[in-house]
Amino acid sequence: xxxxxARTGTTGDTGADGTTTxxxxxxxxxxxxxxxxxxQVHGIAATVYEREPDRxxxxxxxxxxxxxxxxxxxxxxxRLTEEFWAKAxxxxxEFRIVDKHGAAPRGxxxxxxxxxxxxxxxxxxxxxxxxxxAPGGADPGASPEIDRGDLRGLLLDSLAPxxxxxxxxxxxxxxxxxxxxxxxxxxGAVEVCDLLIGAEGxxxxxxxLLTPVEPHYTGVSLVELGIPDADRTxxxxxxxxxxxxxxxxxxxxxxxxxxxxxxxxxVYAFFxxxxxxxxxxxxxxxxxxRTRAAVARHFADWAPEFRDALAACDDTLRTQPLEILxxxxxxxxxxxVTLVGDAAHLMSPFAGQGVNLAxxxxxxxxxxxxxxxxxPARWEDSTAASLDAAVEGYEKAMFERGAFWAxxxxxxxxxxxxxxxxxxxxxxxxxxxxxxxxxxxAPGGAPTxAPGGA
Numbered sequence: 281x282x283x284x285x286a287r288t289g290t291t292g293d294t295g296a297d298g299t300t301t302x303x304x305x306x307x308x309x310x311x312x313x314x315x316x317x318x319x320q321v322h323g324i325a326a327t328v329y330e331r332e333p334d335r336x337x338x339x340x341x342x343x344x345x346x347x348x349x350x351x352x353x354x355x356x357x358x359r360l361t362e363e364f365w366a367k368a369x370x371x372x373x374e375f376r377i378v379d380k381h382g383a384a385p386r387g388x389x390x391x392x393x394x395x396x397x398x399x400x401x402x403x404x405x406x407x408x409x410x411x412x413x414a415p416g417g418a419d420p421g422a423s424p425e426i427d428r429g430d431l432r433g434l435l436l437d438s439l440a441p442x443x444x445x446x447x448x449x450x451x452x453x454x455x456x457x458x459x460x461x462x463x464x465x466x467x468g469a470v471e472v473c474d475l476l477i478g479a480e481g482x483x484x485x486x487x488x489l490l491t492p493v494e495p496h497y498t499g500v501s502l503v504e505l506g507i508p509d510a511d512r513t514x515x516x517x518x519x520x521x522x523x524x525x526x527x528x529x530x531x532x533x534x535x536x537x538x539x540x541x542x543x544x545x546x547v548y549a550f551f552x553x554x555x556x557x558x559x560x561x562x563x564x565x566x567x568x569x570r571t572r573a574a575v576a577r578h579f580a581d582w583a584p585e586f587r588d589a590l591a592a593c594d595d596t597l598r599t600q601p602l603e604i605l606x607x608x609x610x611x612x613x614x615x616x617v618t619l620v621g622d623a624a625h626l627m628s629p630f631a632g633q634g635v636n637l638a639x640x641x642x643x644x645x646x647x648x649x650x651x652x653x654x655x656p657a658r659w660e661d662s663t664a665a666s667l668d669a670a671v672e673g674y675e676k677a678m679f680e681r682g683a684f685w686a687x688x689x690x691x692x693x694x695x696x697x698x699x700x701x702x703x704x705x706x707x708x709x710x711x712x713x714x715x716x717x718x719x720x721x722a723p724g725g726a727p728t729x730a731p732g733g734a
Contacts, residue, residue, distance in 0.1 A: 303653075304329060304463060304473035306450050307480030310428075310635050311621035313435035315477065315642035316443055317358040322650040327473075328439075329465065331449035331480075335436055342504075342538050342546040344431060345373060345423035347636045354639035357647065363434045364426065369541060372425030374524030377705050380531060382520065382583035385706040425524070427541050450485045459616030459664050461489075475667060476617040477645070479638075482603055484623035490611040495603035495626050497555040500697055502548060502600045503563060503575050505593040510545040517589035521545055528586065529701030533578065535586055547589055549575050550602075552697055558599045568595035602628050607690055608683040615668045618675060620645060625682030630696050631689035641678055648674040 303319065305312045308330030316326045346352045346364070355364050378384050436444065447467055453476060454462040463471045478486025482495050510518040517537060520526055526537040534550040551557070558564065563571045576590045605626040621638025648670040652663065695704040 302471070302473040303327070303475045303477070303649075304461075304471065305477045305479055306463075306484075306486055307478070307623075308332070308432075308436075308444055308446075309479065309481065309621070309638070310431060310435065311638035311642045312477075312479035313432065313439065313444075314354050314358055314639045315479065315620065315646050317360070317435055317438050318354070318643055318646035319650070320438075320440060320443070321357070321359055322646070322654045324646075324650065324653050326443065327471075328444045329448035329450060329463070329471075330444055330446055331466075333447045335432075335444075335446070341428045343369075343372060343425045343427050343540050344635050345425050345632065346431075346639075347423050347633075350633070350636035350640040354643035357643045358435075358438065360434060360438055363438070364431075365424075367430040367434060368424040368426050369523075370424040371523040372525075372539065373423050374522055375527060376520070376522070376525075377527045377702055378583075379702040380528060380579075380582040380586070382528070382585055385703055430541070450480070453486060453489055453617075455489065455616075459668065461616060474616060474664070475649070475671070478617070478619040478623040479621055479642070481622040482626045484619065486617065487619060487623055489617050490614055490619065491609065493606060493609055495605050498602045498604055498628055498693060499552055499555075500602045500628070500693070501551050501553045501558050502602055503551075503558075503571065503597060504600070505547040505549070505572065505575065505590070505597045507545040507547065507589060507592045508594050509543050510539070510592070511543060514545070514588055514592035516585045517592065518545060520585045527702075527705060528582070529696050529698075529705055530582075531699060532697055532701070534697065534701060535579065535582070535589075537589060545589070547593060549578070549590075550697060551578065555601060558601060563599050565598055568597055571597060571599065604628055604686070604690070607686040608679075610679050613668070613672050613675070615664065618645065618671050620678075624678060625686050627682075627686040627689040628693045629689075630692035631685050633685045633689065637681065637685060640681075641674075644677060645671070645674045 303324070303326040305315055305326055305328045308328050312328050312330075316328050319326045344351075346355070346368075352361070352364065355361055376384060448469060449466040451464045451466050454464065456462055456472070460472055460474055461476045463469075463473060463476070465471075476486060476489075478484045480486065487493075507514050507517065510521075518539075521537045521539050523539060525539070526535075528535045528537075529550075532552045534548075536548040536550075538546045538548070540546060554560075561574060563574055565571075572590065572593055572595075576587065579586055579590060603626065605624075607627075609625065620641035622634060624641065625637070627634065649667060652666045652670050657663075692708060695701070695708065698704060
């Protein structure tokens, strides 16, 4: 990469050496796809390598609430605001917080899940207008829900053909010494890139290029189940959930019931447990009958609507020990590689920020590198240094933002998975604001979004 070799970031443009500025995004989730889309808006080519064989191989999970100052701002930068509102469900922001008897804490009932506020300056000052283009009648300050599958679908449909390469699971990335990396995939493919971005979540294979730190167990395990056609098969539970979500935390465990647009109610059961409890207890998707029965036993003394909900679940389920990265994880700058989303700041779901932060990471990174790579820019001797400086600026802001929200999430985690978790959740979500001792700037607001989004 010397001289004035014509390597441009223009989609489809080929320089004198027959290559383009190669940006490799590992992972085709919301973060990776948002990043590729915003780069495309700026005329910059990127390739997303996704391990799944195609877009329809599996369901994408539950529903997400997108916040105006992060997730929806990212979609605005992606020029997908109209497409988002066509799929969004503002009514899905409704929620209730109850104890195991189904009773709401005194003085608190149902309400809209508010946007989190008070993000540190790295993400924009509190109260910044989100510009998310809420249509007439929609509250621009709300956090409307959208199914994960719908969000992924609108992002995929916005990308040029060939941007996503399916069936590419990264095996290892080999540094070439000048900021470039040679990528080796399990299917035998080998690619070289100038900028490598890890967007593949908790067990990123890009992260070891930057830090040896790995996620650790939080002491909480999750079983995700679901009620098909809930209004018909479990009318009592469906009525209790309403249009949005029902949060019930008590006795060091919890149930979250969450309505999806297809009539399914997803049920997330949280347990404090040893790290190997799921395996030792034989709870897995391979034995759904045993797993459903075991979960039901743990909630046998809970209200009838919860017992009925668990009894109505089908055999589609997953189990997951909840893991996190250390709060405030940072690394020294390494040329040509960086991370976004859970790969950089994996946290528990009890701040409702995971996907929102991941999408805003993607937006900020794309906007940082666009001035360096967008047409009519050409790859010059100084381009690698300019690109590295842009990524370094992104990382500085991302570290601050990630540390803040990881701290909030860790604090909420211990307060919610507690004997009186419903009372603590009420304090965090209700008008009194954050409980005493919360991290500076911690917002009021329920842990909105899919708890299974951990």
